[in-house]
Amino acid sequence: MTTTGRRRTEPLDAGFPFGPNSHEQNPPDIIIRSSDLLDFYAHKQILSFGSPFFRHMLAFPEPTGQNANPTKNGLSIVALPEKSGTLGPALSLLYPRQVQPAEIVGGMSPVEIKLDTFESIYEACRKYDVAGYHDILVTTLAEPRFLEDDAHLVFVIACNLRLHPIACNAAIRTLKSPITDRPSPYLRSAPGNTFWQLQDFKYAVARELKMLLKTYAAGAPVSDMGPEYDHVWWAPNGHAEFCGPSEPDRDDAYAEVEPAAWFQDHIGRIEDVCFLRPDPEHIARCLVELHGPQLADISECRMCMDDAAENLTQLSGWFEKTANKRIKALASSYTFGCL
């Protein structure tokens, strides 16, 4: 069944669990018709049980004579203004979970909650007063599949529905796409300062990651050098000529040591990456990959050649852990979804 590019002119029956024969033991007794002419075969008792809206509507005696509802297969048809992609999932929330298909093979489920219709489903559930809809839909929106699908859209929806924790998670997930990408069309249509807040967050993350990287290559007084300086680029002895850390003035107790030049160059190059793509996972990968000039530099030094890869891998692990923690804290300091 497809309606792509064509408007339906004849009503069609919905598939499971809202087809005319979906529940042989419990035949339907009413048809709910969507504005795009999909007929959902439903049960008055279930609709009434889960929704005060339907309870009131169905409590009225059915109009007769000229005003009588149209019927099909002997069942009254109630036409509602929502489209099938909105109505199906909203109705399905009224039904027990076990009558909903876990997975429809070879076709679109009429009850599948999709990201691009999420807000209209939420609105319909609010309008029809579907019991427990808020919690069910919030849990659904937080599913990883939606973040993987389109984190920007999840962000916009979460902001619109005032869901701060989900908006924070989605904002973090958007860091995976380059900062210079054209904003998603959803973001451009989002209200108020949603877009600018997200851009501001991305640049704040970029600055935070750059600062963190800087600390790895910053000079340090010998007296302050704890176990975190136990990397080959800080090792005082054993390097080839022109390699290794700077030699501090022995007469100055506070003199700073700088790490090997190749390491400083390596970190400097990655600092620039933060403003293109402030994604900790991506930057952690960059940390372990040495590029042309730095590779040429360390190839002159046997000790750096032997230890750099392992030491950089360790540093990259530290970086990713610290970065993720700081980004989480940063995201929750924003008022995403609170305005």
Ligand SMILES: [Zn+2]
């Ligand atoms: Zn070296």
